Amino acid sequence: MSKDTSTETASLRYDLLAEAMDERRLELGMKWSELAERTGLSEQSLRNIRSGRSTPRELTVRRLEEALGWVRGAVRDTLAGGRPTVSEIPRIDPGSAGELSWRVEGDVVCYELTRMIGDNPFTARLVVRDGRSREQVERELGKVMEMARIQLED
Structure with a gap:
């Protein structure tokens, strides 16, 4: 997804995305700061996405989906009014040795x-x-x- 100011962006359901992100974050026992760390985003960027002030680009969407354990396309589906699907494939955080x-x-x-x-x-x-x-x-x-x-x- 790229930044867009069209009517298509206005119809996206950021309220649903914010709710789904918060639910999943709590299920995983994460703080917002931990989610930010895992995605490589700032906490302010996460707030901007959740509020709809910022439309996430594709790389950001993938990072969110991986960090939250969602299947690819879950963010887009949620913005369209659906519910995210939890991935059956374990995602591993690429940490360096000893991390x-x-x-x-x-x-x-x-x-x-x-x-x-x-x-x-x-x-x-x-x-x-x-x-x-x-x-x-x-x-x-x-x-x-x-x-x-x-x-x-x-």
Whole structure:
């Protein structure tokens, strides 16, 4: 989608998109700042999209759909008056080595943290069904990593 000021833009249902984004964000236990981080957008840009002040371009639409675990075309469908469809394909956040990565599986978020312990990679995973923040998940997985390091390096 590109920026457009035609009557077609005026008929788009940004209220439905805003509601769907908020519902999904809460289902995944994300704050708006976390959604912004995952999409590479600012929180203000997300507010502008939700309010209809800004029409998202195609790359932005794809980032939103991936971050929210929606199928391709879900944003467009929602703007047209429909409901977004949750993707059955897990999406993985491309994080660098040692970074927290995540994927959406239905209504849960699966986090993974991989670190080198000695000369071996070690991965800790956590499935989140509640509203824990990304920061809290990072702390919890960090504790698991520390316990693994102690056990494996002895």
